[in-house]
Amino acid sequence: MALVNIHFLNLQNNYLFADIAKKVNAFKVTHxxxxxxxxxxxDVTQPLAPAVVTAMHNAADEMASAEGFHxxxxxxxxxxxxxxxxxNDFLPRGIHLDIDEVFINDGAKSDTGNxxxxxxxxxxxxxxxxxxxxxxxxxxxxxxxxxxxxxxxxNVRYMPTTAENGFVPELPxxxxxxxxxxxxxxxxxxxxxxxxxxxKWVNYALKNDALILFDAAYQAYIRDPEIPHSIYEIRGxxxxxxxxxxxxxxxxxxxxxxxxxIVPKEVSVSTFEGERIPLNQLWLRRQCTKxxxxxxxxxxxxxxxxxxxxxxxxxxxxxxxxxNARLMLDTFRSLGYECYGGENAPYVWxxxxxxxxxxxxxxxxxxxANVVCTPGVGFGPSGEGYVRFTAFNSHEKTKEALDRIKEWxxxx
Ligand SMILES: *Cc1c(COP(=O)(O)O)cnc(C)c1O
Numbered sequence: 001m002a003l004v005n006i007h008f009l010n011l012q013n014n015y016l017f018a019d020i021a022k023k024v025n026a027f028k029v030t031h032x033x034x035x036x037x038x039x040x041x042x043d044v045t046q047p048l049a050p051a052v053v054t055a056m057h058n059a060a061d062e063m064a065s066a067e068g069f070h071x072x073x074x075x076x077x078x079x080x081x082x083x084x085x086x087x088n089d090f091l092p093r094g095i096h097l098d099i100d101e102v103f104i105n106d107g108a109k110s111d112t113g114n115x116x117x118x119x120x121x122x123x124x125x126x127x128x129x130x131x132x133x134x135x136x137x138x139x140x141x142x143x144x145x146x147x148x149x150x151x152x153x154x155n156v157r158y159m160p161t162t163a164e165n166g167f168v169p170e171l172p173x174x175x176x177x178x179x180x181x182x183x184x185x186x187x188x189x190x191x192x193x194x195x196x197x198x199x200k201w202v203n204y205a206l207k208n209d210a211l212i213l214f215d216a217a218y219q220a221y222i223r224d225p226e227i228p229h230s231i232y233e234i235r236g237x238x239x240x241x242x243x244x245x246x247x248x249x250x251x252x253x254x255x256x257x258x259x260x261x262i263v264p265k266e267v268s269v270s271t272f273e274g275e276r277i278p279l280n281q282l283w284l285r286r287q288c289t290k291x292x293x294x295x296x297x298x299x300x301x302x303x304x305x306x307x308x309x310x311x312x313x314x315x316x317x318x319x320x321x322x323x324n325a326r327l328m329l330d331t332f333r334s335l336g337y338e339c340y341g342g343e344n345a346p347y348v349w350x351x352x353x354x355x356x357x358x359x360x361x362x363x364x365x366x367x368x369a370n371v372v373c374t375p376g377v378g379f380g381p382s383g384e385g386y387v388r389f390t391a392f393n394s395h396e397k398t399k400e401a402l403d404r405i406k407e408w409x410x411x412x
Contacts (some may be wrong), residue, residue, distance in 0.1 A: 008142040016133065016378035017042075020362075025367055032374040037401040038372040039110040039328070039389040042187075044252045046394075047066075048301075049288060049313035052251060055167060055304035059297040070296040077260065078103025079391045081178075081299045084306040085260060087224045089245070095232045101264050101280060103287060104302075107293045108217050108246035108259040112181075113138035115242060115261070119179060119269065120283050125159035126177035128169045130188055130379030131387075132215065137182040158389045163351060171200060176208040182231075183215040185222060188379045188388040189349040190341020192227045198234050205240035210243040211279075213267060217259075218252040220318055222344045237262035242279065248347065251314045258298040267392060274327075321346045324398040325392035331402040332389075335409050349376070357386055369408035371401045373398040 024036060046218075048056075062068030076082070082102040090097050105111045113134050116125075125139055136156060139145050146155030157177050159169040167189055182201060184193040205212050212231065219229040231237045246259035253259075263283045268276040304310045325342040332339045332350060342348040352361035358375035365371050365387075374390075376383030393401070 002390070006139070007119040007141050010145075011137060011140055011147065012148060016374070018282070019140070020372065020374065020380070021364065022342055024372055030145075034370050036366070036370050036372055037393065037397050037404070038392060039394055039398065039401050040372040040374040042374075043254050043388055044321075044392050046252060046317050048252050049087030049305065049310055049317065051304045051307055051310035051335040052190040052256075052301045055300045056256075056297050058128065063296070068328035073296055075291055075293050076100070077102065077294060078296070078299050081303050082260075084087075084303050088306045090230065090232070093230060093233055096266065097228060097262060097394065100284075101262055103154070103261045103263060103283060104294050105259050105261060106257040106292070106298070107248055107253070108215065108244045108261075110261070110291075111261045112215055112244050114286075115146070115244075115283070116142065116179070117408055118279060118286065119211070124155065124157065124175065125179045125181065126159055126172055126379075127181045127187070128156040128161050128183070129381060130161070130376055130383030131181065132183055132187050133379065134173065135213070151377075155300055156335075158381065161189060162185070162190065162382050163340065164340065168193075168197055171204050176210065178208075179208050180210055180212045181215070182212060182268075184228075184342070185291060185345035186347075187218065187345075188347055188374065188376065188383065189386075190343075190345035190388075191342045191349070192224070193227065195228050195233065198228055198231060201348065202231070202237045202341070204232045204242060206236050209270065210240065211267070211352065213241045214241050216243055218249055218345050219245065220314070223322070224344055227344055231389040232262070236250070239266045242267060247302050247305065251302070251310075252297075252316075252317060253302070255299050256301055259303045260295050270346065281334065320395070321391040324393065325396060327398060327402060328391065329387055330408065335406065342391070348389040348391070350387050350389065352376075352385055352387060355385065358387055361387055365408075369401070369404040371404055 033229040035069055049174050081104055085102055086097055089265060117137055121142055124294040127135055145153035157172050161167045161169045222229055231241045231243050243262040247253035262279045265280045268278045304313050324345055328348045329339055330341045341348045358377040362373055362375045367372055375386040376386030
């Protein structure tokens, strides 16, 4: 008899974006003539950089000849891309990594979801709250999170990040956390972490022999020179942290699929007997068994973002999105809304006015201004009372959405 992995049955099947789509569709059925603008999308909209497109064409042409054909590549990725990453993303920040510490993947979602399988099932995990749902759900699938009660998992430590604590999560008190997920710049709040605060987490991890899984998918959006782009800017982090990066938000690769994970050779975890097991070797072993590499064409595409033209082009697109973020912040603040983030990240996190719930405000905005946002509570219990706006729509649509919101507000 084939038995199901019952942990999958514990997953909360009301997937946030499916719920939003359902509500938007219900609106469209009753208002067929109204066009709705989404400031809720978590996907980029602008075309790939020309340097990337050229690299993809060239790679495709290479594949058309017997000499240039590439079949299975190395599971860890091609050296041309791993070298470009070291040279451009880390060396300029004074971070010296070995090429074997870089693992190319097909996007950060896979690795942030899969990495937990190297860890014993009863590790105690901690997440900042609200958070990208992949971290918790991938741990639920292996039975690590306990049961879901009153909007939270019994075996997960939620570390609230809210306006009340200035979006600076407190270190866990009481039972130590074994595995900590941090995402900075943060999705969904758009807030960042200072070096000083990040140092506290690294020190906590070193002191408690904990592992930090650091998601830096939005590091390219950081404007403030004081904000760390990598956790390895903090001394000691290479003993306790794994870092996930993605070209999805950096260079519009959501449909191309390419990212990478840094697993330093010094990071290790323990057996019950106290033997130290380096995660780098374990992850390599895992990847060689379960992953057959990212496509050659995608890796050549990613390499192209490190050329001078590529760099200038992706920067222009990031600036484009950040102009939208600026416009959202300015408009919302002029309307008296309380907003966070949006300065070093493509997300604006707004406190819902008059204490309305996330879903209530979502519906009011949909029916009143025909604009879609994302209810904050969908990202965790501390997201209740907030909504997320993304900067990924076009200038024109963003501006029009904001005009609609202004008009809706002025009609009271
Ligand atoms: C978009 C996003 C990613 C990247 O996902 P990909 O699989 O690389 O497209 C990773 N982490 C967070 C928090 C994200 O929002």
